[in-house]
Amino acid sequence: MRITIIAGLLVLSAALTAFSVLAFDLFAPVRDEVQFVLVTGALWLLFGLAYWLLRRVRGKAVVALILAGSTLIGGAAMVGPPNTSTDSARYAWDGIVQNNGMSPYAFTPADDRLDSLRPDWLFPASQTTADGQEACVGERIASAHKTDSGDLLCSALNRTAVPTIYPPASEIFFAGVRFLTGPEPAYWPLQLAGLVLSVGTTVLLLVGMQRRGLDPRSAALWAWCPLVATEAITNSHVDMLGVIFVVAAAFLVSSKKVWRGGVMLGIAIGTKLIPVLAAPALLKRGGWRMITASILSFALLYLPYVLATGIGVLGYLPGYLSEEGYQDGSRFALVSLVAPGESAVIVAALILAVVALLVIVKTDQNQPWVGQLVMIGATLLVLSPRYPWYALLLLPFVALSGRWEWLLVPMALTLRLLVPSVQLTQTSIAISVIVIALVSLHRAGPGGLKRILPRSRRVRPA
Known part of the structure; x- marks a missing residue:
């Protein structure tokens, strides 16, 4: 019963x-x-x-x-x-941009050079109002302007005027999902x-x-x-991606598999930085080996983006911290x-x-x-x-x-x-x-x- x-x-x-x-x-x-x-x-x-x-x-x-x-x-x-966040729209866009050979750290969503990549569900066309003005319509649709031309840009994304904030493990995940599905599914x-x-x-x-x-x-x-x-x-x-790697890291380090646990922790931190909070509890056993493995895996994730974008890989992170x-x-x-x-x-x-x-x-x-x-x-x-x-x-x-x-x-x-x-x-x-x-x-x-x-x-x- x-x-x-x-x-x-x-x-x-x-x-x-x-x-x-x-x-x-x-x-x-x-x-x-x-x-x-x-x-x-x-x-x-x-x-x-x-x-x-x-x-x-x-x-x-x-x-x-x-x-x-x-x-x-x-x-x-x-x-x-x-229904409570527009973040996943940005995830989708970052994936689409990467699959077209461009870095989301180097281009803002409002950049005119990306016009050919825009799917309608993320960037719907503006509509003409009764007084003849162009306007963006829709619950999740915000009004912005393109970087160079200044044209009206209707977008489901937030912060269209700034580069992405997300670390490399997240960006690889976004690109992988969109590689499998293409840009059209919402x-x-x-x-x-x-x-x-x-x-x-x-x-x-x-x-x-x-x-x-x-x-x-x-x-x-x-x-x-x-x-x-x-x-x-x-x-x-994308915090969910960090969760599964953090749990794996905890199980591995507690089982004395420190190097592998450090790699998992580095990948977790490479999703959104916040998983670094799981590290202090593992330091006694993990020590320098866990720290080294975490730093190396984190650095390797960032390396392709650093080579492509340079210091721009920081994206909008400094501005985000100030904004919050x-x-x-x-x-x-x-x-x-x-x-x-x-x-x-x-x-x-x-x-x-x-x-x-x-x-x-x-x-x-x-x-x-x-x-x-x-x-x-x-x-x-x-x-x-x-x-x-x-x-x-x-x-x-x-x-x-x-x-x-x-x-x-x-x-x-x-x-x-x-x-x-x-x-x-x-x-x-x-x-x-x-x-x-x-x-x-x-x-x-x-x-x-x-x-x-x-x-x-x-x-x-x-």
């Missing part, structure tokens, strides 16, 4: 996922934020209830349910176009790739957990999570309350440096996922990005450690995206910090705090 109920909840989750993709998007001129939040909340509730029931299921049914749910919910997430190729990667991560987690004697039921914390369906598949964020408010401290939701302005950057850096030091010193190298969870989760809480898909990197370590309380982090970031209120963001992140701290202390048991903090040495009298 319990298995039947779980199966029913998974089917219901898939149906509600499909409904949310078709019924809601952040690009609609008029949108009901309350309904969007309620549907998203219902998805998280169904997810929590299904996982709670799974904890009492035994045997092969666990693996079957986890895989079926991962595939079913992920497939349902493909029923419509992206959003589904990257969504399908996201589904393959997400289910592949589920399989990787199940196999790795079985070999290490971990409870496989915790893999559902990744496989059924609404954030995976929404951001890895519907919106096709990380240089003046305005993006740090909680830290800015006690350290306003540029001082927030210093305070945030100090907090994360302390966390990194504790992670390096205290992490069990046979099971580094708790340290990786803390490092990544603490960074997300301190930086409080407005993009919940950054939390995809956190989820596999929630699964490996079984520490469900850290799911409050992606929930808080999702709420920030759907309801962009500073006060609400500060409240949700503060609640997350308090709950995570209390549950973590409870898990640690008596004397847990003393075991976490560095021991002080007693000074012997002379």
Whole structure:
């Protein structure tokens, strides 16, 4: 009966996922934020209830349910176009440009020289309005102007006036997907790739957990999570590519296969840089070998682009960091309350440096996922990005450690995206910090705090 109920909840989750993709998007001129939040909340509730029931299921049914749910919910997430982000349009364009022998670091999407490459679904023709003016029409379509001619350019991309921001592993991935499908298919190729990667991560987690004697039921914390369906598949964020390589790196290094683990980590960092947060927990065992392998693999990925573009491979990264408010401290939701302005950057850096030091010193190298969870989760809480898909990197370590309380982090970031209120963001992140701290202390048991903090040495009298 319990298995039947779980199966029913998974089917219901898939149906509600499909409904949310078709019924809601952040690009609609008029949108009901309350309904969007309620549907998203219902998805998280169904997810929590299904996982709670799974904890009492035994045997092969666990693996079957986890895989079926991962595939079913992920497939349902493909029923419509992206609804919270336009990033995948840029991914597609970067792939198209590369397959035509050009570097996305050297050319902006608005460059007149790329006119012959533009598919209609990414760059629709303008329409003439009643007053005879040319205008761009469509929910995801923005108005821009070409670099040289100044002509109106209708585009589904964001930031058409700047080169790409994405590192080389991501660019190779974009080119590979578009090489297989060509430029004409719209959003589904990257969504399908996201589904393959997400289910592949589920399989990787199940196999790795079985070999290490971990409870496989915790893999559902990744496989059924609404954030995976929404951001890895519907919106096709390339963070998903980094996730699977980071999980592989954690398994390899913890198994003393340091060189191979370092290569996997370097590729993961080459997708979006953020996976470097998984490194501190692996340093004790990985040491110089892991660092060397990571740097070499990262450098080899960049080499063809450096040869083609030179320093331009940095793309729009410096401008992006400034735009997001990380240089003046305005993006740090909680830290800015006690350290306003540029001082927030210093305070945030100090907090994360302390966390990194504790992670390096205290992490069990046979099971580094708790340290990786803390490092990544603490960074997300301190930086409080407005993009919940950054939390995809956190989820596999929630699964490996079984520490469900850290799911409050992606929930808080999702709420920030759907309801962009500073006060609400500060409240949700503060609640997350308090709950995570209390549950973590409870898990640690008596004397847990003393075991976490560095021991002080007693000074012997002379």
